[in-house]
Amino acid sequence: MNDGRQAPTLADVAARAQVSTATVSRCINFPDRVAEDTRQRVTEAINDLGYSPNFGARVMAARRTMTVGAIIPTMENAIFARGLQAFQEELGNHGYTLLVASSSYRADLERDQIKALVARGADALLLIGHDRDPEIYRFLEARQIPVLVTWAFDPAAPRPSVGFDNRAAMRALADRVIGLGHRNLGLISAEIASNDRARARRDGILDAMAAAGLPRDALTVIETPYGIETGAEAFDTLMQRDAPPTAVLCANDVLAVGALRRARELGLEVPDDVSITGFDDIELAQVALPALTTVHVPHRDMGRRAARMLVAALEGGPAPEPTLLQATLTMRDSLGPVPKPG
Amino acid sequence: MNDGRQAPTLADVAARAQVSTATVSRCINFPDRVAEDTRQRVTEAINDLGYSPNFGARVMAARRTMTVGAIIPTMENAIFARGLQAFQEELGNHGYTLLVASSSYRADLERDQIKALVARGADALLLIGHDRDPEIYRFLEARQIPVLVTWAFDPAAPRPSVGFDNRAAMRALADRVIGLGHRNLGLISAEIASNDRARARRDGILDAMAAAGLPRDALTVIETPYGIETGAEAFDTLMQRDAPPTAVLCANDVLAVGALRRARELGLEVPDDVSITGFDDIELAQVALPALTTVHVPHRDMGRRAARMLVAALEGGPAPEPTLLQATLTMRDSLGPVPKPG
DNA sequence: CCCTTGAATGTAAGCGCTTACATGCTAGTC
DNA sequence: GACTAGCATGTAAGCGCTTACATTCAAGGG
Numbered sequence: 158m159n160d161g162r163q164a165p166t167l168a169d170v171a172a173r174a175q176v177s178t179a180t181v182s183r184c185i186n187f188p189d190r191v192a193e194d195t196r197q198r199v200t201e202a203i204n205d206l207g208y209s210p211n212f213g214a215r216v217m218a219a220r221r222t223m224t225v226g227a228i229i230p231t232m233e234n235a236i237f238a239r240g241l242q243a244f245q246e247e248l249g250n251h252g253y254t255l256l257v258a259s260s261s262y263r264a265d266l267e268r269d270q271i272k273a274l275v276a277r278g279a280d281a282l283l284l285i286g287h288d289r290d291p292e293i294y295r296f297l298e299a300r301q302i303p304v305l306v307t308w309a310f311d312p313a314a315p316r317p318s319v320g321f322d323n324r325a326a327m328r329a330l331a332d333r334v335i336g337l338g339h340r341n342l343g344l345i346s347a348e349i350a351s352n353d354r355a356r357a358r359r360d361g362i363l364d365a366m367a368a369a370g371l372p373r374d375a376l377t378v379i380e381t382p383y384g385i386e387t388g389a390e391a392f393d394t395l396m397q398r399d400a401p402p403t404a405v406l407c408a409n410d411v412l413a414v415g416a417l418r419r420a421r422e423l424g425l426e427v428p429d430d431v432s433i434t435g436f437d438d439i440e441l442a443q444v445a446l447p448a449l450t451t452v453h454v455p456h457r458d459m460g461r462r463a464a465r466m467l468v469a470a471l472e473g474g475p476a477p478e479p480t481l482l483q484a485t486l487t488m489r490d491s492l493g494p495v496p497k498p499g
Numbered sequence: 500m501n502d503g504r505q506a507p508t509l510a511d512v513a514a515r516a517q518v519s520t521a522t523v524s525r526c527i528n529f530p531d532r533v534a535e536d537t538r539q540r541v542t543e544a545i546n547d548l549g550y551s552p553n554f555g556a557r558v559m560a561a562r563r564t565m566t567v568g569a570i571i572p573t574m575e576n577a578i579f580a581r582g583l584q585a586f587q588e589e590l591g592n593h594g595y596t597l598l599v600a601s602s603s604y605r606a607d608l609e610r611d612q613i614k615a616l617v618a619r620g621a622d623a624l625l626l627i628g629h630d631r632d633p634e635i636y637r638f639l640e641a642r643q644i645p646v647l648v649t650w651a652f653d654p655a656a657p658r659p660s661v662g663f664d665n666r667a668a669m670r671a672l673a674d675r676v677i678g679l680g681h682r683n684l685g686l687i688s689a690e691i692a693s694n695d696r697a698r699a700r701r702d703g704i705l706d707a708m709a710a711a712g713l714p715r716d717a718l719t720v721i722e723t724p725y726g727i728e729t730g731a732e733a734f735d736t737l738m739q740r741d742a743p744p745t746a747v748l749c750a751n752d753v754l755a756v757g758a759l760r761r762a763r764e765l766g767l768e769v770p771d772d773v774s775i776t777g778f779d780d781i782e783l784a785q786v787a788l789p790a791l792t793t794v795h796v797p798h799r800d801m802g803r804r805a806a807r808m809l810v811a812a813l814e815g816g817p818a819p820e821p822t823l824l825q826a827t828l829t830m831r832d833s834l835g836p837v838p839k840p841g
Numbered sequence: 842c843c844c845t846t847g848a849a850t851g852t853a854a855g856c857g858c859t860t861a862c863a864t865g866c867t868a869g870t871c
Numbered sequence: 872g873a874c875t876a877g878c879a880t881g882t883a884a885g886c887g888c889t890t891a892c893a894t895t896c897a898a899g900g901g
Contacts, residue, residue, distance in 0.1 A: 164642050166886095166887055166888085167887060167888060167889095168887080168888095176850075176851085177850065177851045177852075178851090178852095178887085178888075178889090179850070179851060179852075179853095179889080179890075180849085180850060180851075182888065182889060182890085183849095183850090183889095183890095186889080190848090190849080191849075191850085192848085192849060192850090195849080195850085207638060207641060209614060209617065209618045210618060210887085210888075211559070211618075211620070211886085211887050211888070212555070212558070212618050212619045212620045213554070213555045213556070213557075213558030213559040213564070213620055213886080213887080213888090214555070214559050214856090214886070214887035214888040214889090215555075215887080215888055215889080216554070216555030216856090216888090217553070217555040217556050217559055217855095217856045217857065217858085217886090217887080217888070217889090218855080218856055218887075218888040218889040218890080219856090219888080219889060219890090220856070220889090222555070232574075232580050232583070232584055233577075233580055233581065233584060234577065234580075234782075235575075235576065235577055238574050238575055238576075239575065241574070242574055242575060242601075254615065254619075256598065257599060272551055273596065275551060276551045276552060276553075276554050277554045277596075278553070278554045278555055296549060299506075299549060300506050385782055385785075385786060414786055418786055421788075440576070440727055441783070441786075443727075444727060444756055444760055444783070444787070445786070446763075446788045508856095508857055508858085509857060509858060509859095510857080510858095518880075518881085519880065519881045519882075520857085520858075520859090520881090521859080521860075521880070521881060521882075521883095522879085522880060522881075524858065524859060524860085525859095525860095525879095525880085528859080532878090532879080533879075533880085534878085534879060534880090537879080537880085552857080552858075553856085553857050553858070555856080555857080555858090556856070556857035556858040556859090556886090557857080557858055557859080558858090558886090559856090559857080559858070559859090559885095559886045559887065559888085560857075560858040560859040560860080560885080560886055561858080561859060561860090561886090562859090562886070842901100843900105843901090844899105844900085844901085845898100845899085845900080845901100846897100846898090846899085846900100847896100847897100847898095848895105848896090848897090848898105849894100849895085849896085849897105850893100850894080850895080850896100851892105851893080851894070851895090852891105852892085852893070852894085853890100853891095853892090853893100854889105854890090854891090854892100855888100855889090855890095855891105856886105856887105856888085856889090857886105858885100858886085859884105859885090859886085860883100860884090860885095861882105861883095861884090861885105862881105862882085862883090862884100863880100863881080863882075863883100864879105864880080864881070864882090865878105865879085865880080865881090866877100866878085866879080866880100867876100867877090867878085867879100868875100868876085868877095868878100869874105869875085869876080869877105870873105870874085870875080870876100871872105871873095871874090871875105
């Protein structure tokens with residue numbers, strides 16, 4: 158049956174414990190449906206043999222993998238790490254495993270990753286943001302794979318989501334910035350066309366500006382990939398304009414830290430010469446000097462809830478309700494009043 | 500065959516393309532063994548049906564998953580992110596997929612994760628550091644699963660590894676510190692007993708001290724979990740001693756950044772009042788203020804090579820040779836001469 | 842003492858794919 | 872024209888597990 162060079166199978170265990178494979182399987186999956194002494198014999202055989210079930214076979218027979226997939230835009234920086242960690246922990250509590258893939262913020266790669274995770278048998282998927290080719294949603298729907306969108310909230314979207322209102326959160330921050338007298342703003346953002354979170358954040362700024370009666374061209378937007386270095390360069394570009402902004406809002410903390418660094422290199426004091434703000438409130442934000450004024454995102458709570466919602470959906474509960482969490486303004490030291498001219 | 504509510508199977512595709520399942524399978528796995536027009540018909544059927552192969556079935560039939568597992572101590576900070584990213588990219592180039600799990604620096608969790616990845620069919624494993632219950636290595640060996648240890652290098656270890664010499668690298672740094680006149684040193688480290696990298700780094704410092712004729716108790720070691728906050732606290736503890744060290748070496752950049760922050764909070768100038776150094780050279784090190792003097796680890800190169808070695812082992816090449824990479828001292832601004840007394 | 846009941850276990854049919862082997866054809870060779 | 876290669880394709884046997892259904896047996900009821 159098994160020459161010893163192969164991983165032991167259910168049949169090997171069954172033979173050793175002198176029971177049928179069905180009994181061994183039951184021992185593993187429903188221990189209470191097996192008599193005490195049989196179970197003991199089987200357990201012993203399992204240990205002796207160092208048996209562990211073959212995942213592929215199991216998946217195939219049971220038609221589910223107990224696996225949830227998540228696709229995040231990037232692993233390179235910590236933006237998604239904390240939320241994902243919480244997501245994973247909570248999934249673990251329910252017996253599910255997490256499979257992570259990253260898309261490098263590219264729609265085509267994300268598409269491939271989604272298909273790959275599905276092909277690997279992900280029972281459900283966690284996705285960041287709503288923006289996505291409808292074809293993908295159709296694909297997922299056809300396969301009846303529960304999907305949860307996070308990091309964004311949109312009660313109008315035809316899919317459940319758990320997240321916060323990016324637009325309102327950024328608006329609150331922009332209100333504050335404008336309230337401090339800034340009339341000439343810069344925004345360093347990820348690409349806006351394909352990224353609903355980035356778009357919502359920009360729109361939040363525009364909302365605040367409109368409310369304050371500022372013209373739309375009082376905001377200069379620079380789009381750039383995420384990264385400390387790219388943030389620094391974008392800041393440079395902004396500062397080289399004829400009338401450089403007095404406050405530079407960044408669509409996330411990583412970009413903001415880059416901007417902060419370049420400001421220092423340019424000999425600009427923050428916030429005395431120019432204000433800089435972030436978004437996300439990752440660890441970096443507290444460590445930066447000056448500490449970053451930013452929007453705190455409830456990463457862990459979001460991750461945990463996402464896990465619960467997905468598990469509920471998988472275990473046959475009703476479709477999860479969209480859930481709105483609060484992102485809160487976190488004032489630290491990088492935002493100050495508009496500098497006096499001269 | 501299929502009521503349309505189920506994911507389409509090979510058989511569905513075969514029926515639609517009017518060929519056998521074997522031909523469809525060949526089309527997917529060995530396109531050049533199929534006639535041009537047949538292939539076209541099959542491809543069309545695949546697209547029409549939105550077919551994607553069932554992973555479990557595939558694994559089972561082919562007896563391999565094209566998956567490599569990696570277990571890292573933590574995802575919470577960026578220490579392993581860059582190396583892992585490179586690892587993943589290179590694996591992808593060879594058609595393999597990466598599965599990541601994190602152990603939270605706990606040996607028991609790591610053990611579980613290893614078993615879980617194996618159960619999921621990981622064809623090979625990437626592990627950080629050598630320290631590990633021998634039983635685990637036996638388990639892996641019995642299953643003939645190639646293992647590569649990284650982030651550490653030990654030609655004497657009975658397993659292939661690709662990494663750098665933690666001890667020599669830290670010694671080089673410590674030599675420099677001592678050369679600057681420091682005679683009273685502190686070390687903030689992860690737990691040393693169960694972590695060969697941490698141990699090697701400490702030993703590197705002791706080597707340098709011995710060479711300079713310093714007594715062993717000129718080094719005060721504080722062990723703490725990794726984190727910015729814990730680094731800050733450890734620094735505090737160190738500074739409250741009767742004769743606080745003039746140079747605090749940290750076993751990684753994350754701890755060092757915490758130390759840096761606390762120093763600032765305590766009103767200490769770095770490096771004028773106290774020197775602080777890191778290890779790893781993650782992005783954080785450059786952004787910190789003052790920029791961190793640290794040891795640069797060739798993350799990307801290490802990840803890329805690790806992937807190549809594992810792939811080679813899987814494709815039946817000879818066992819990979821242990822590979823030593825260089826970690827280099829990176830002088831920035833947080834290390835200076837010992838302060839003048841008074 | 843026979844029958845019913847239900848707990849414990851066994852039997853065996855797939856799950857969707859890969860692949861060794863068999864078959865059928867076309868084209869080239871003498 | 873018969874024969875051989877060799878390519879394209881088909882047939883069918885698993886891969887290791889789960890689970891519906893069948894069987895066995897002991898205990899309790901009439």
